[in-house]
Structure formats: C-alpha cells, structure tokens
Amino acid sequence: MKNLRILIFALFLIIFFSLTVFSQSIEKDIVSSIDKELNDFKSTLPDYVVDFFPEGLLDGDFSSLINNEVNEKTFVDTIVSYLLSGLDTVLKNFSSILLLIIIISIFNALKNSFSDTNIGNSFSICSTLCISITVFQICVNLANNANSYIKLLCNTMNSFAPIMTAMMLLGGQTSSAVVLNTSMVLFISLTDAFLLSFMLPLIKMCLSFGCVKSLGSSCDFSGISKTVKTAFVSVTGFVMSVFIFVLSYKSTLSQSADTISLKTARFAISSLAPIVGSSINDSLRTVTSSLTLIKNSCGVIAIIVIAVMMMPIIINLFLNKLSFSLLSSLCKIVGSEKEGAIIEEADSVCGFLLTLVCCTCVLFIFALTIFIKTNAGTIS
Amino acid sequence: MNGLKACGIILCAMIVCAIFKNLKSEYSLFVRLVITITVFCVSLGIFYPVILYIETISKNSSIYEYIPILFKALGIAFAVQVTADICRDAQENSLAERICFFGKAEILVISLPLIKKLFILCETLLK
Numbered sequence: 001m002k003n004l005r006i007l008i009f010a011l012f013l014i015i016f017f018s019l020t021v022f023s024q025s026i027e028k029d030i031v032s033s034i035d036k037e038l039n040d041f042k043s044t045l046p047d048y049v050v051d052f053f054p055e056g057l058l059d060g061d062f063s064s065l066i067n068n069e070v071n072e073k074t075f076v077d078t079i080v081s082y083l084l085s086g087l088d089t090v091l092k093n094f095s096s097i098l099l100l101i102i103i104i105s106i107f108n109a110l111k112n113s114f115s116d117t118n119i120g121n122s123f124s125i126c127s128t129l130c131i132s133i134t135v136f137q138i139c140v141n142l143a144n145n146a147n148s149y150i151k152l153l154c155n156t157m158n159s160f161a162p163i164m165t166a167m168m169l170l171g172g173q174t175s176s177a178v179v180l181n182t183s184m185v186l187f188i189s190l191t192d193a194f195l196l197s198f199m200l201p202l203i204k205m206c207l208s209f210g211c212v213k214s215l216g217s218s219c220d221f222s223g224i225s226k227t228v229k230t231a232f233v234s235v236t237g238f239v240m241s242v243f244i245f246v247l248s249y250k251s252t253l254s255q256s257a258d259t260i261s262l263k264t265a266r267f268a269i270s271s272l273a274p275i276v277g278s279s280i281n282d283s284l285r286t287v288t289s290s291l292t293l294i295k296n297s298c299g300v301i302a303i304i305v306i307a308v309m310m311m312p313i314i315i316n317l318f319l320n321k322l323s324f325s326l327l328s329s330l331c332k333i334v335g336s337e338k339e340g341a342i343i344e345e346a347d348s349v350c351g352f353l354l355t356l357v358c359c360t361c362v363l364f365i366f367a368l369t370i371f372i373k374t375n376a377g378t379i380s
Numbered sequence: 381m382n383g384l385k386a387c388g389i390i391l392c393a394m395i396v397c398a399i400f401k402n403l404k405s406e407y408s409l410f411v412r413l414v415i416t417i418t419v420f421c422v423s424l425g426i427f428y429p430v431i432l433y434i435e436t437i438s439k440n441s442s443i444y445e446y447i448p449i450l451f452k453a454l455g456i457a458f459a460v461q462v463t464a465d466i467c468r469d470a471q472e473n474s475l476a477e478r479i480c481f482f483g484k485a486e487i488l489v490i491s492l493p494l495i496k497k498l499f500i501l502c503e504t505l506l507k
Contacts, residue, residue: 114457
C-alpha cells in the first residue's frame, strides 16, 4: 500500500510538475551574426582597401595581424604608391595652370602698353575667367571626391558598429554594448548630416564666392568668406569635442556597470560553488581575455581600414594644396596679383577640405579607440 | 622686318609727316595712317610664330580650349587700341570712344562661353 502511494505520488509529480526545458545557445547566434556582419562589412569596402590586407585577415583570421604582417613598411609602401599615382594628375594640372599663368602674364605685359585702360580691363576679365575656371574645376572635383569619401567612411562605420556590439555582447559587456552601439549609430548619423549637409555646402559656398569674385565683381565677399572660415574652424572643433566627450563618459559609465555585473557574477560563482568556484573564475577570465583580444583586433582592423580608405583623398588634397600654394607664389613672382588671389582662394578651399576629411578620420579613429578601450580587462 | 628697320621706317614717316604738315597738311594724316597700319600688320606677323608655339605646347593640356579665346581677346584689344589712337590723332575723340566701346563689347561676347562655364560650375557647386 505504501509502495502504491509512493508510486501515485511519483506519477502525480511526473505528470503535473514535468516542465519542458529549452536550451538555446545564444553564443552560437552571436557568432553566426558576427560572421554575417563581417561579410557585410567586407562588401562595403572598396577594392584598394581589401587588397591592402593580407589574405584572410578581413575574414576573421587575425594571425597575420598578430604576426606583425601589417607593419610600418606596408603603410609607407602604400603611402608612396598613392603619392606616385596622385602626383601624376596633380602635376598635369599644375603644368596646365602654370602655362596659363605664363601666357597671361605675357599678355598682361602687352596689355600694359595700351593707353586706354578700359580695353585692358576687359582683357583682364577674360584672362581671369580662364584661370578661375581651370582652378575651380579642380576644386569642385576635389569637393565632390571628399563628399563621396566621407559618405563611404560613414557607410563603413555603420556596417562595422554591429560587429563591435556583437563582440562586446560575447564578452559579457551588455551595458557597454547597448550604450556604445546606440551612441555610435547616432554619432555616425550626426557626423554624416553635419559634415555632408552643413560643412561641405559651406565650403562650396566659399568656392562659389571665389568664382563670382573672379568675374571682377565690385561686390566684396571677403568679409563673408572670412566669417565662414572662422565659423568653420570653431564649429568643427566644438562639435568634434562634444562627440568625443559624450562617447567617452558614456563608455566610462557603462564600463563601470559591466565591471560590477561581472564582479557580482564572480562572487556568486565563488560562493555557490566553493570547490570549483576558483577554476570557473579562471575559465571566465580566460574567455573574457580571449574575447577582448578578438574585439581589440577587430577594432585595430577597423582603424587600419579608415586610415587606408581615406589615404588617397588626403594625399590628393594635400598635393593639390601644395600645388596651389606654389602656383600662387609663382603668380606673385610674375606680377599676376589677381590670378594669384584666385589661386590662393582655391588653396584655402583645399585646406578646408583637408581639415574636414582629417577631422572625420580622427573622429572615427577616436571613437573606435574608445570602443577598444572599453573592455572587461578591468575586472580583477 | 626687324626692330631696327621698323624704327627707321617710323623715323622716315615722321619726317615725311613733318614735311607734309607744312606743305599739304591733309596728306600728313594719310601717311600716318598707312604707316601705322603697316607697322601693326608687320607686328602681327612677328607674333605668328609665338602664337603657333603657344598653341603647340598647350595642345595636350586642359587649357587648350581657352588659348584661342585669349588670343582673340588680345587681338581685338590691339586692333581697337590702334584704331582708337588713329582716331584720336585725327581729332575724332568721339569715334575713338565708340570703337573702344565696341571693342569692350566684343571681348565680352568672346568671353561669354567662359562666363557660362563659370555659372555652370557655380550651379554644380550649389546643387
């Protein structure tokens, strides 16, 4: 009878208290999502960036990075190759403008023999137009190139942010992953909007003022141009500082929250599993360190991607700026002051474009560095 | 014709003009006119190899399309200047002013494609 009761009780327990238990490997999902995101990230990269990296590095095989296959020499070689390829076009433009300056200065010397200054002035407008069209055409192309490169960079960052988030989630940095991903996405959108919808049109506006000024217009735009230039430098500096400040304090706070969570987990493991607790803790530390290494490698690759991606436009802008500055000095030597002023305007526009592109690069590199630095390494 | 020859011709013309001024002053103007036009045409001939050279060296560059415009403008400026000077010599200041105005207008017309190009460039920038 007693056995029957026990059997009935056991059956009752089995029937009414049996629960269906599901287990799902979240890690497996995250790893597969990282693979997908890596492929997406790779597909957004232009060919010259993919070619820069050793085979397999962009597919997640970081051995070449750890073995120092991507070193200073690789960078120097790439910079030299970009310099040489960019120099060809810049020299062509330089020689064309130089030829035009020489011809115009000869014609100006002939023009000075005219007793009627009005005829001379009409000829001056014609010659100034020739030089301004040649110079501003180059500037417009450079501005459009800068625009497309910044867009490409924002797209790349947009496709990279989920990878870093997934890496953080894998490493147990839930708060950091959520906070930094949100900030990063917002940050990229704001940068995209701020640079491409506000700063670049501002530079183009300055360029348009320069174009109109070259017509020999009596309107003096120099005041507006000066104000725009001053505003450009101040606003860019301020916005960049705010972005970095917000990202830094958010990462610091979320890192602290993650550290507390992991310390609590460690304490709980040590308390609940007194014998194997320390070995579980050690395993946790090893796993976290390994994931941090992978995350940092990913971050470093993204930084290299940014550097390599933006190198051609930075070199191109730098070479053009150098050529314009040299040409404006030559104009002063041959006495073509008006043409020199136009080329100086183009030189300053190139300088602004260079600042804009460099600021974007530095901004994203800082953001990625904050991503890399926010890790579970602070747990003791 | 070289520079020395031109100087000689101009000096001779000046002497002839001075003689005619006292004998028949109405011929003096025609002598001046003929000599001025001759020297101007000869000067243009001197410029021809320079023009050819500039055209040759600019052929492969992006500024090739601007060179004819510049030459035309300079040519018009020279022609207008010479004509205006002749008019002023003949005490016809009003005609000199008119031809100068015509010259300016023509240079502006020649520059129109350049101005159009500049405006298109501005339009591209502000798109």
